[in-house]
Amino acid sequence: MKTVDSFDFAGRKALVRVDFNVPLNERFEITDDTRIKATIPTIKKILADGGSVILMSHLGRPKEGPTEKYSLKHIVAPLSLILGVPVKFADDCIGEQAKEQAAALQPGEVLLLENLRFYKEEEKGDVAFAEKLSQLGDVWVNDAFGTAHRAHASTAVIAQFFTDRICGKVMQAEIDNARHILENAEKPFTAIMGGAKISDKILIIERLLDKVDNLIIGGGMTYTFTKALGGKIGKSLLEADKLGLALNILEKAKEKGVKVYMPLDNVTADSFSNDAKREVFATGEIPDELQGLDIGPKTIELFSQVIAESKTILWNGPMGVFEFPNFATGTNAIAEAVVKATDDKNAFSLIGGGDSAAAINNAGYGDRVSYVSTGGGALLEYMEGKVLPGVAALEA
Numbered sequence: 508m509k510t511v512d513s514f515d516f517a518g519r520k521a522l523v524r525v526d527f528n529v530p531l532n533e534r535f536e537i538t539d540d541t542r543i544k545a546t547i548p549t550i551k552k553i554l555a556d557g558g559s560v561i562l563m564s565h566l567g568r569p570k571e572g573p574t575e576k577y578s579l580k581h582i583v584a585p586l587s588l589i590l591g592v593p594v595k596f597a598d599d600c601i602g603e604q605a606k607e608q609a610a611a612l613q614p615g616e617v618l619l620l621e622n623l624r625f626y627k628e629e630e631k632g633d634v635a636f637a638e639k640l641s642q643l644g645d646v647w648v649n650d651a652f653g654t655a656h657r658a659h660a661s662t663a664v665i666a667q668f669f670t671d672r673i674c675g676k677v678m679q680a681e682i683d684n685a686r687h688i689l690e691n692a693e694k695p696f697t698a699i700m701g702g703a704k705i706s707d708k709i710l711i712i713e714r715l716l717d718k719v720d721n722l723i724i725g726g727g728m729t730y731t732f733t734k735a736l737g738g739k740i741g742k743s744l745l746e747a748d749k750l751g752l753a754l755n756i757l758e759k760a761k762e763k764g765v766k767v768y769m770p771l772d773n774v775t776a777d778s779f780s781n782d783a784k785r786e787v788f789a790t791g792e793i794p795d796e797l798q799g800l801d802i803g804p805k806t807i808e809l810f811s812q813v814i815a816e817s818k819t820i821l822w823n824g825p826m827g828v829f830e831f832p833n834f835a836t837g838t839n840a841i842a843e844a845v846v847k848a849t850d851d852k853n854a855f856s857l858i859g860g861g862d863s864a865a866a867i868n869n870a871g872y873g874d875r876v877s878y879v880s881t882g883g884g885a886l887l888e889y890m891e892g893k894v895l896p897g898v899a900a901l902e903a
């Protein structure tokens with residue numbers, strides 16, 4: 508695979524697929540710029556070589572063509588500030604004007620294209636659309652790890668129009684870190700799995716059972732496990748059709764000698780809101796009218812102890828509804844324990860993207876773990892052992 512570091516971009520126009528699918532608030536301000544910051548080294552290397560950069564990305568899931576809410580123009584000013592270079596904008600990602608803007612680009616200059624998903628051809632992987640995009644640059648760099656699980660025009664189909672297909676620095680780091688965890692994890696290896704649904708995590712959990720020593724289960728999905736074991740979960744999250752699956756995971760873990768840790772206690776709420784009344788109940792004893800929204804203090808102690816003794820830690824999914832500050836205690840405590848193991852024990856800690864990345868950044872610990880992934884679904888699929896079309900396109 509060609510890499511950004513090994514390629515000389517002097518005099519070349521690099522068409523770079525990035526994942527700038529970042530969360531925006533109602534004033535169109537970026538609330539987590541991790542994905543933007545991550546791409547800066549790739550962009551800077553190309554500019555330093557004397558190349559120019561044409562950035563392309565999607566934002567959100569627009570269904571009706573151009574939509575103000577999903578315009579990448581909101582990214583131009585923050586990106587210029589982070590990069591320290593003024594960024595030009597093309598308000599259509601293909602067409603005569605985009606072609607002229609790309610052609611006029613001088614070495615050291617950066618152009619950002621409007622949202623690729625304003626054309627339905629992007630998600631369809633349309634070849635003619637991919638070819639139009641390809642005409643804007645003379646080399647293709649794929650640095651969009653977060654979108655590498657999509658076989659879209661700009662992430663995969665476009666590769667056929669370039670002789671120089673180059674793996675970006677984000678893409679490279681993501682693959683290296685994920686491989687390190689899957690192939691060279693120092694033991695004890697602990698996986699912390701959280702989030703709302705077992706169904707999202709089942710494949711990765713099954714794969715990890717062959718690799719980990721400890722499996723910590725937290726977050727909304729624990730209630731399905733508790734219910735399956737005969738406990739009372741009140742109004743807590745439940746995937747009623749996954750009870751058998753939950754028991755099956757526990758059975759498999761036992762067969763493989765993996766120690767499973769589940770919450771001992773839970774913080775409950777009398778409504779789904781930050782201001783709800785909080786109480787602590789032992790696992791399996793949540794009253795009918797209440798719902799569990801966080802792990803309790805005994806659980807924090809237990810989980811933290813397991814984490815402290817680990818040399819490799821993979822964390823994917825929050826321990827509770829961390830978006831509500833009153834129910835973020837468990838998630839923040841786990842973030843703290845992971846940071847402590849990284850500092851004190853020199854443990855390798857990988858934080859799986861999406862919610863867990865937001866949680867670790869919210870807790871202020873983003874730069875104190877070994878690696879925070881920019882991929883949500885992409886990281887899960889990579890770790891499940893699937894071939895990611897965006898990666899395959901670089902290898903072909």
Ligand code: 3PG
Pocket residue numbers: 526528567568653654657883884885
């Ligand atoms: C993501 O945030 O998951 C990626 O940017 C891909 O977006 P998608 O799930 O809408 O394809």
Ligand code: MG
Pocket residue numbers: 883884
């Ligand atoms: Mg997604």
